[in-house]
Amino acid sequence: MSLVLAGRPLAITSCGVVSPAGLGLEVLARALRHGLDSYAEPEDSPDGYPPRPLWAIPDLEVARLLGRKGLRHVDRFTRLGLVASTLALEGVIAKLDAEAQARTGVVLATNTGSLTSMVEVGIDTLVQDKPYLVNPGNFPNVVTNACAGQIAMRVSLRSVNSVVSSGQVASLAAIRFARTTIEQGRASRLLVGGVEELSPAAAWGWHLSGALVEGAPVGEGCALFLVEDAEALRSSGRTALAELLACEVSYQGLGSAGEQGEGLLHCVERALEQSEVSPGEVDVVCLSATNHRDLDHQEEWAVGEALGRTAPQVRVGHVLGELYSASGAMQVAALLAMWREPARQSRPRVGLVTSMGEDGNVGCLVVREWR
Structure with missing residues (x-):
């Protein structure tokens, strides 16, 4: 589902x-x-x-x-x-x-x-x-x-x-x-x-x-x-830090890591479509399966397939360690932290937050800088 x-x-x-x-x-x-x-x-x-x-x-x-x-x-x-x-x-x-x-x-x-x-x-x-x-x-x-x-x-x-x-x-x-x-x-x-x-x-x-x-x-x-x-x-004329566009979460069952990678690929594709964001507009990807023995490469593969290229990556787990429940929220925070520096481009920056778990859950969130 x-x-x-x-x-x-x-x-x-x-x-x-x-x-x-x-x-x-x-x-x-x-x-x-x-x-x-x-x-x-x-x-x-x-x-x-x-x-x-x-x-x-x-x-x-x-x-x-x-x-x-x-x-x-x-x-x-x-x-x-x-x-x-x-x-x-x-x-x-x-x-x-x-x-x-x-x-x-x-x-x-x-x-x-x-x-x-x-x-x-x-x-x-x-x-x-x-x-x-x-x-x-x-x-x-x-x-x-x-x-x-x-x-x-x-x-x-x-x-x-x-x-x-x-x-x-x-x-x-x-x-x-x-x-x-x-x-x-x-x-x-x-x-x-x-x-x-x-x-x-x-x-x-x-x-x-x-x-x-x-x-x-x-x-x-x-x-x-x-x-x-x-x-x-x-x-109302107020401002913000960023906006959260589409989010897809789904359960892939306790199959192979490859099956979960396929599930994440579909999540990313649907989230980008819902957000009306093209793969080429994604500036950075924030990954969650960093340090996970069987899922890390599958997450990276799924994102590469969805975007058709290797986008710049942020691996929060390398810096802060495994955060489990809080990992997705900290990935969003990482994008906000990086976007404190002025952009070199005229359009708002777009980030992709992905997540894969040992329990078969996968998810993707599209985040866009507020302009």
């Missing part, structure tokens, strides 16, 4: 990015050009991780950005989302009256929520004395939509609040969901993106699965974008 993001494009009016490069687009742009300055170890139990590079966020600056109130029982996963949402809404939230807040929501890509919190609560149920003395303050963190709920409650966003879980393609599926939500009039604007935390459980999962090439790093991060209808934004 294939889902098409048709109709009016979405405009990205602001964004918040938290990555191993630091906070914001400027440091991300620098990391994409020159690599990370340093690799920080995770805050919790670094000795519990597998022998693989771990690229953690160096400093969340929680106290400066969020204050200390209400964070006592909030886990690291949710703090990533709260910091990113604060950056995305900086200078915006004060302009939203009660009616606007009621029309603003959150769509978050995450496949499990916080694995760290789940493991901690699970262990407590096994090792603590009956009747299972689990810390009640930790229990809300195991719910998949805990982060999305905390974001909405902190800034009083009362419209749609949803979590999308579809493996590596989750962020693109979340963007597709956001488009549908706004088209149906269920929200006027949405915070949409993905979040992934570095944890021993996730790192060991990647390490033992054999899905990643030897020495490939595992990272963490969150990228959130405030989006609304692009045509309505233009009519």
Whole structure:
């Protein structure tokens, strides 16, 4: 089954990015050009991780950005989302009256929520004395939509609040969901993106699965974008960072990597057709299967076949590590970071964001610079 993001494009009016490069687009742009300055170890139990590079966020600056109130029982996963949402809404939230807040929501890509919190609560149920003395303050963190709920409650966003879980393609599926939500009039604007935390459980999962090439790093991060209808934004005379055109996501089943490559090829072709963008107009491709043992070459093949050439490529995974749920959102952020530098051409730049997962999901998003 294939889902098409048709109709009016979405405009990205602001964004918040938290990555191993630091906070914001400027440091991300620098990391994409020159690599990370340093690799920080995770805050919790670094000795519990597998022998693989771990690229953690160096400093969340929680106290400066969020204050200390209400964070006592909030886990690291949710703090990533709260910091990113604060950056995305900086200078915006004060302009939203009660009616606007009621029309603003959150769509978050995450496949499990916080694995760290789940493991901690699970262990407590096994090792603590009956009747299972689990810390009640930790229990809300195991719910998949805990982060999305905390974001909405902190800034009083009362419209749609949803979590999308579809493996590596989750962020693109979340963007597709956001488009549908706004088209149906269920929200006027949405915070949409993905979040992934570095944890021993996730790192060991990647390490033992054999899905990643030897020495490939595992990272963490969150990228959130405030989006609304692009045509309505233009009519109001306001500006934006970029617009999200067509998005295609589909499930190819657990067949061979070649079958998934074929599926991605069709996704790219349909997305370009929906966007009314010719293959020759694509300036850069942002790939997601970087470091994946069986999918990397298939993703590159599918894009080359669709475009009829080898376009300039951005491999976020080489710089920030494997980000799973957040990979698609961070790929979009990478394009925005690169486009901070003035274009050498008169027309708006066009980027292609592709995604392939070990679970058979594939996806493609067309992003165009705002002019």
